[in-house]
Amino acid sequence: AQSVAQPEDQVNVAEGNPLTVKCTYSVSGNPYLFWYVQYPNRGLQFLLKYITGDNLVKGSYGFEAEFNKSQTSFHLKKPSALVSDSALYFCAVSPNTGFQKLVFGTGTRLLVSP
């Protein structure tokens, strides 16, 4: 069965500094990987996804993520954090065979201080 681990409950970073939110996964075969963001009292919003091809995926709001097959990781990154990036971030995985449901990680809270 597939699973996702987000090892950090919270990440703190100062505005203007680079940020990384970590995600590792376990799945049979090749994965489809997603990042979603949740702002307070809102539903999840799609940020980016990796399906195939280039290991570096660029998404919304200046975020990017790097797929690393050997380390089974899909870390979310941004070169320069903004206070408005403060939110809850979820990584999700699905195998690439047939219809399989997305499995979400437990989420990482990102706090960007001014």
Add this chain to the structure above:
Amino acid sequence: NAGVTQTPKFRILKIGQSMTLQCAQDMNHNYMYWYRQDPGMGLKLIYYSVGAGITDKGEVPNGYNVSRSTTEDFPLRLELAAPSQTSVYFCASSYSGGAGGSTDTQYFGPGTRLTVL
């Protein structure tokens, strides 16, 4: 487009009461999903539907029922509310033109916060 809408936003139920959480989407998506979000637990899939008239269980279906009579609507029914069903419920939808929905971006509604006392 309104996207995915959910009603109500908040609800308090007494143990044993029943209610229906409404979900509608106007994007002509064929796939729809219900999740629950518990603190520190991420999202768990309750039920999903790949089209009108077709539904299937997810990871945590016990205590819930769904129906999908139209493409647009996917209501979630709680028959006998229990404190364990206190959670935030999210509906989502996606479009799949292929054999499966694994690659498709899911679009989420704003959620319904349910408390069972």
